[in-house]
């Protein structure tokens with residue numbers, strides 16, 4: 164199937180790609196999208212521009228990646244400057260001063276006890292890395308029996324095997340076999356009838372956290388490596 168609707172675009176103008184088959188889009192109904200594509204070709208501040216010239220308010224900040232706004236000149240210039248100075252340096256046995264500077268700045272604003280930064284390319288990779296660090300840490304301190312991971316129903320922790328295992332989104336899990344072994348799940352907190360607006364701490368919900376005690380007792384505390392939950396449920 165191809166879409167050639169933009170073939171008439173003027174030279175120098177953005178044009179929609181005329182064949183949409185090759186790009187297998189994530190989390191998207193591909194056939195439907197390709198029958199009626201919605202293309203963004205530009206962005207500025209809090210708006211996108213579509214291929215047919217409309218401005219669209221970006222209510223999700225580029226799925227949470229562009230929270231400072233799109234195409235901000237200071238950010239664009241910083242990216243351009245760095246690409247011209249040094250585009251990439253390996254981090255294996257070699258260093259680059261700005262990576263250390265960024266780690267220090269992150270640690271300075273992080274809560275007490277979060278003293279190190281490990282850089283990843285995505286939330287999914289960060290979650291896999293966090294799970295691996297948790298299990299390896301237990302082994303390194305002589306508690307190698309602590310291998311179990313506890314997540315939460317409906318939780319989202321990315322798209323890789325560890326993340327979908329501790330995550331609780333059924334449609335992201337059911338296709339991929341047995342996933343990681345030794346994972347259990349807390350009950351989810353999506354209870355619309357109870358989660359109506361309330362001031363301060365709501366009266367219900369503590370029992371959902373107490374479920375952690377039950378799960379830990381079931382498996383015995385000596386087998387638990389880590390618990391992972393979203394502080395604010397998003398996806």
Ligand SMILES: Cc1ncc(COP(=O)(O)O)c(C=O)c1O
Nearest residue numbers: 285286287288319320321393397
């Ligand atoms: C809590 C949480 N963990 C992990 C991820 C995965 O991040 P990414 O989409 O960058 O792989 C997300 C993304 O929405 C998230 O909200």
